[in-house]
Amino acid sequence: MTKCRPVFQLDNTLVRIAADENIPLVDSFFSEFGEIRRLNGRSLTADQLADTDILLVRSVTAVDETLLKGTPVKFVGTATIGTDHIDLDYLQRANIGFASAPGCNAQAVVDYVLSSLSVLIDVRGVSFADLSVGIVGVGNVGLCLRRRLEEMGVDVVATDPFKDPAVVGPLTSLEEVLKADVVSLHTPLVNDGECPTRHLMGAEQLLQMKQNACLINSSRGAVVNNAELLAHLRSHNDFEAILDVWEKEPHLDLALMHRCMLATPHIAGYSLDGKMRGTEMIYQAVCEYFGLPMRRKLGQFLPEPGIRRVNFSDQVPLNQALRTAIRAAYEVRVDDGKMRSAMSRAEDVKQTFDQLRRDYPLRRDIPTMKVGVPAKCVDLQQLLASAGFAVRTK
Numbered sequence: 001m002t003k004c005r006p007v008f009q010l011d012n013t014l015v016r017i018a019a020d021e022n023i024p025l026v027d028s029f030f031s032e033f034g035e036i037r038r039l040n041g042r043s044l045t046a047d048q049l050a051d052t053d054i055l056l057v058r059s060v061t062a063v064d065e066t067l068l069k070g071t072p073v074k075f076v077g078t079a080t081i082g083t084d085h086i087d088l089d090y091l092q093r094a095n096i097g098f099a100s101a102p103g104c105n106a107q108a109v110v111d112y113v114l115s116s117l118s119v120l121i122d123v124r125g126v127s128f129a130d131l132s133v134g135i136v137g138v139g140n141v142g143l144c145l146r147r148r149l150e151e152m153g154v155d156v157v158a159t160d161p162f163k164d165p166a167v168v169g170p171l172t173s174l175e176e177v178l179k180a181d182v183v184s185l186h187t188p189l190v191n192d193g194e195c196p197t198r199h200l201m202g203a204e205q206l207l208q209m210k211q212n213a214c215l216i217n218s219s220r221g222a223v224v225n226n227a228e229l230l231a232h233l234r235s236h237n238d239f240e241a242i243l244d245v246w247e248k249e250p251h252l253d254l255a256l257m258h259r260c261m262l263a264t265p266h267i268a269g270y271s272l273d274g275k276m277r278g279t280e281m282i283y284q285a286v287c288e289y290f291g292l293p294m295r296r297k298l299g300q301f302l303p304e305p306g307i308r309r310v311n312f313s314d315q316v317p318l319n320q321a322l323r324t325a326i327r328a329a330y331e332v333r334v335d336d337g338k339m340r341s342a343m344s345r346a347e348d349v350k351q352t353f354d355q356l357r358r359d360y361p362l363r364r365d366i367p368t369m370k371v372g373v374p375a376k377c378v379d380l381q382q383l384l385a386s387a388g389f390a391v392r393t394k
């Protein structure tokens, strides 16, 4: 095992960092604090942490007593929104500091849902305003999605047992939400307590949905009972599923993948902006925890977006412009196609799943994309702004 050379000393405590190799900008943010070891998060072991003070992970590392007991780790940061891979009770008991990155890639997930909905409306020959969308979980992702869709003229219903309607807008029961044309899941994965979400969607809930409804899951795979979803899809030809997350990932049920309208390898949150924001958030948390100066800012490192501007004429119909802008920002069908193609050749499904994620060409968030609209097309300006685009009049 390579030992990392501690070069930073604070109150006689050496700060040594081990980080998942898939966290971007770790060197840019953390290098002044010490040498950094980059490790494979999926196969991380306690032995590899024998000389680590700060551990930086992503969602693929189970951080618990087995991994940390007997190591000198004093702080764990996960550059993700979800925290279901972390045993928070153990960290508290062991007096180990912790930070996640709430909301870091919420915009990317919203963009994924918008792109997926734009494919669905193409397939069904309808427009956004013809759809009703039910949102389960109105946190950072669900609330941003709700606001975007409502401003785009979509009829939205939402449920969340822990939120105040005065803050997030009207809420209703899960049963009511299941009556929508599309149901999009945005809860954390919770195994126990008052409102567990493991298998929140199973055969019973799927039967409450419309025969031709569409279920979108970009939360965690196990929020949906995947076996019961596949059975439902097999017995309901008009029912559609759009899945980014899978119950046993990186293992993938290929039969389920084949029956999905869109299937992607847990990349809904994979924008450059979202991933880099995640790194910045755990950097800020480390600085606060150890009383270190915060010298780095995300703006120093974010490049200009590749597509800088898409222009529309005054001839283009509103819905077509909206769909074109969304798909120019993010085309979910490309990711779907890559996964199907890679899986058709895969010798090892798990390895292929991880490889697709590791080699993912990070996209940019919709708000980084400028759209040019004629000054007189006020409706189009409003519609594109409501979807999050940076509208410029020309």
Ligand SMILES: NC(=O)C1=CN([C@@H]2O[C@H](COP(=O)(O)OP(=O)(O)OC[C@H]3O[C@@H](n4cnc5c(N)ncnc54)[C@H](O)[C@@H]3O)[C@@H](O)[C@H]2O)C=CC1
Residues within 6 Å of the ligand: 081, 082, 083, 102, 103, 105, 106, 109, 136, 137, 138, 139, 140, 141, 142, 159, 160, 161, 162, 163, 186, 187, 188, 189, 190, 195, 196, 197, 200, 218, 219, 220, 244, 245, 266, 267, 268, 269, 270
């Ligand atoms: N596919 C991907 O790449 C990504 C997936 N995620 C997943 O999305 C989840 C949601 O993200 P955020 O909105 O940022 O989290 P958040 O914590 O801001 O919001 C989650 C919301 O779900 C609500 N909730 C909890 N239990 C519920 C239940 N039984 N029914 C309805 N609502 C319930 C909570 O009250 C909260 O408002 C994350 O926990 C993560 O697992 C997040 C980022 C990327």
Ligand SMILES: O=C(O)C(=O)[C@H](O)COP(=O)(O)O
Residues within 6 Å of the ligand: 022, 057, 058, 059, 060, 079, 080, 081, 082, 083, 105, 268, 269, 270
């Ligand atoms: O932030 C979250 O929560 C996510 O689901 C991440 O986008 C997952 O990315 P990895 O941590 O698995 O790379």
